[in-house]
Amino acid sequence: MSTVETTHMTAPPSTAYRIIDVPDPFRELIARHGVPGTFVGPSLQESPWVPFGANAAIRHLAFDVRNNRFSNVLWLKSPGVVGTHKHHGTVVMICLAGSVRYLEYDWVAGPGDFIYETPGLVHTLVSDHAEGVKLFGWLEGPIDFFDEQGRFVEQVDVWWFINHYETHCRAHGIPINKQLYL
Numbered sequence: 001m002s003t004v005e006t007t008h009m010t011a012p013p014s015t016a017y018r019i020i021d022v023p024d025p026f027r028e029l030i031a032r033h034g035v036p037g038t039f040v041g042p043s044l045q046e047s048p049w050v051p052f053g054a055n056a057a058i059r060h061l062a063f064d065v066r067n068n069r070f071s072n073v074l075w076l077k078s079p080g081v082v083g084t085h086k087h088h089g090t091v092v093m094i095c096l097a098g099s100v101r102y103l104e105y106d107w108v109a110g111p112g113d114f115i116y117e118t119p120g121l122v123h124t125l126v127s128d129h130a131e132g133v134k135l136f137g138w139l140e141g142p143i144d145f146f147d148e149q150g151r152f153v154e155q156v157d158v159w160w161f162i163n164h165y166e167t168h169c170r171a172h173g174i175p176i177n178k179q180l181y182l
């Protein structure tokens, strides 16, 4: 039986510490229609902590209105709950500090741990950690929230999160940071 010789790179082929010009047949199109990436630094002027209920805050990082996606850091400042909700899109999260778990699952996420949520999941986020939790998230909406009786209360999506950010900025004289809008 013959074998096929294949080679695969084990790391990028160039280690040149300089900008390399690469061929791109669509350079002009990308310049006209492409969406640049973004960068949001650590200062509260670039993105403030916006209160989310009495015990939590959200630091918004990105709003993608074309795909109903948004990114932020959720901070529960002490042990607490983010009420039962249902996802219609996917969520990618990394725990940055503290710990977090869901009443519906048997694991606890700590710093560096990865969480992936999929459309259709319904769950209740809690932190039992004395210092709460900080969670980086890349989320896709919409997300439906329910009260203690299981009654639908509100649906949140990228527009809800933009309004959450802009309302706080307007109230506190913080300039809107265009870098958050993809």
Ligand SMILES: [Fe+2]
Residues within 6 Å of the ligand: 085, 087, 091, 117, 123
């Ligand atoms: Fe969730």
